[in-house]
Amino acid sequence: MKRSRPAKPVSVKDVAANSGVSFQTTSKVLNGKGSVSEQTRKRILSAATDLGYVPNILARSLVTRSTQAIGLVASNFSDPNLSRFIVGAEQEARRQGHAVIIASIEPDGTGGHRAVRALIERRVDGIVLADSPAEEDARYARLMKHQIPIVSLHDVPGGGLLTVGSDHVQTGLLATRHLTDLGHHRIGTITGPHRGRVAQSRLRGYRQALGEAGLADDLTLVEESDCQISGGFEATRRLLSRRPDLTAIFAQNDTMAIGVLSALDTLGKDVPEACAVVGCDDIEMAAYTRPPLTTVRVPFYETGEEAIRLLLRMIASGSSGVRGTLLPVQLIARASSGAGLSLFRPSK
């Protein structure tokens, strides 16, 4: 009745006062615990809806020592791959009744340390790390002593963190083998930054496929780039000025592959006739480039879901006995490799 001006949100005590019971009993009813008579139950429940009661999760968390919230540190929310990962993670978290607090790092790759600390201050139950620069940041290790469950998309030095993801060696292998199977002998590749573990693994798969086909593994075939469209564009021009004889390019991610297609267009090279192109990741765009892009599907959405499942399992079990997962990848043949319209089937 005598509310003060700033409309202080109604608490369980207000509900209790309105239904003539103790606030503890009210709490029990609202959580469906304890035994309460049907009559007072209804009285409390209707008082709660009348007053528009909304529980305060902060207060609850304080006593239960669980926030039902997980933190998500990501290097770049607008990267299409990471986006899919985040969507998968968020949806799985929601299904399991958890909120997601996001924390981004600086564009220059720093600040992951700060982000993790901010999340710990908010007492998240666990953290998902999708922060590639973290691979080089030793300060993460210091945070680990806080004993908070963490699942990471990348390896972190000294962390011993649980990782999720897909088999990147296999990814590079499938993409490159697809090209050797089609009879290509001079296959260049454009990688992400070499310091990244993912780039290293994909490169290893590329080399393995070359080896299987009895092809020489030549350093002039490899060009490093930055995972941006523009980076793929420029790397293609560098690569082709060094090796104009290439008949195929394996771009180690679809975003760069778009730059590759664009560069080949400006150079007057038809795809796939003059130069075949294979990408990686299978972003939505890949099916709509000109020509449509052959690529290896990496299940980022599912990886996000899996990250949350693992994390929640760690939380439930006290971080013990949970093993990381490696999700399978799959070749998607389209026109950019000259195989999309044929009866070509990837050799598993």
Add this chain to the structure above:
Amino acid sequence: MKRSRPAKPVSVKDVAANSGVSFQTTSKVLNGKGSVSEQTRKRILSAATDLGYVPNILARSLVTRSTQAIGLVASNFSDPNLSRFIVGAEQEARRQGHAVIIASIEPDGTGGHRAVRALIERRVDGIVLADSPAEEDARYARLMKHQIPIVSLHDVPGGGLLTVGSDHVQTGLLATRHLTDLGHHRIGTITGPHRGRVAQSRLRGYRQALGEAGLADDLTLVEESDCQISGGFEATRRLLSRRPDLTAIFAQNDTMAIGVLSALDTLGKDVPEACAVVGCDDIEMAAYTRPPLTTVRVPFYETGEEAIRLLLRMIASGSSGVRGTLLPVQLIARASSGAGLSLFRPSK
């Protein structure tokens, strides 16, 4: 000294015990308030770092009634435009010391109501709504009585919410006027879902430009779609089968424009010679399509920043006296309209 097993996080009381003062004094030192002698100050500070003290923001929020967190409801985190908006919002929020809790809605567009409630349960200081289906959801109005500051990217019925964004009429106007300036007379358009306010405004701009140029405003020129690449693809085929005489298409967002380019390619129509294409939004991809896409730049990143600034201003001022903002848009001429390589300058 006598810690129990599960490594309960160290609290301000632990720090106090380790430095021989009351925990309230410790709290003051840690927050730089009150007057404390330099000697005990140092003692407390070093005890805090020794013990690895991390403040519990939950407890703080409980008493200060402010979580320094804002909620972000988005319909689709992997949409490139929304991604940019979210990045802008997150970065601005972080700069101002606020965390961001994300909440997505169901793929079918429902659940915005549930998301907002979940955020209120977590007592966020304010909410940013980037949820287009909300425009039709009357239940949002019910939540408004909770008096939480909200800034929305879209109009919400009965909400009277503060909105941010850009001038969508102007967007449609600039894009279409660009085409009429180039001499096109038969200009089709592919819109987003008609129930959306954004689509309506852009369509109005389109019609206004046609009017300015003395062109008839024909219903057969308008095709509704779904903002997906595939939707743009199919809409183009429908549109051209009805009106094969079109010389230009204005796609009301870049994602659909990619589908338009792809469809024109399959139909054997050269862009821009046989059919010019103009998009909207200026996603990163737009500069790398074949041919590069003429579009209208919509400042989503800046809109995200502005949303947070407005929200924080509302929170600080008790929601009074804050006005929404409209950010300017800008034509980006590229090759898909046949103007990119010329000396063409957009009027205005």
Add this chain to the structure above:
DNA sequence: CTAGAACGAGCGAACGTTCGTCCACTACAC
């Protein structure tokens, strides 16, 4: 009839903070 179970509800304590008030002391001018 009575012992004990089962039920319904109350109550104190705790979670980790912040905030305002109060107290004890030192120091200084009168």
Add this chain to the structure above:
DNA sequence: GTGTAGTGGACGAACGTTCGCTCGTTCTAG
């Protein structure tokens, strides 16, 4: 010597919950 500032720090209370214990009543079985 007393009065008055000022300083350093203690302390109680509150924020909104959950949890476990206690206690009185009613029901049921012996």
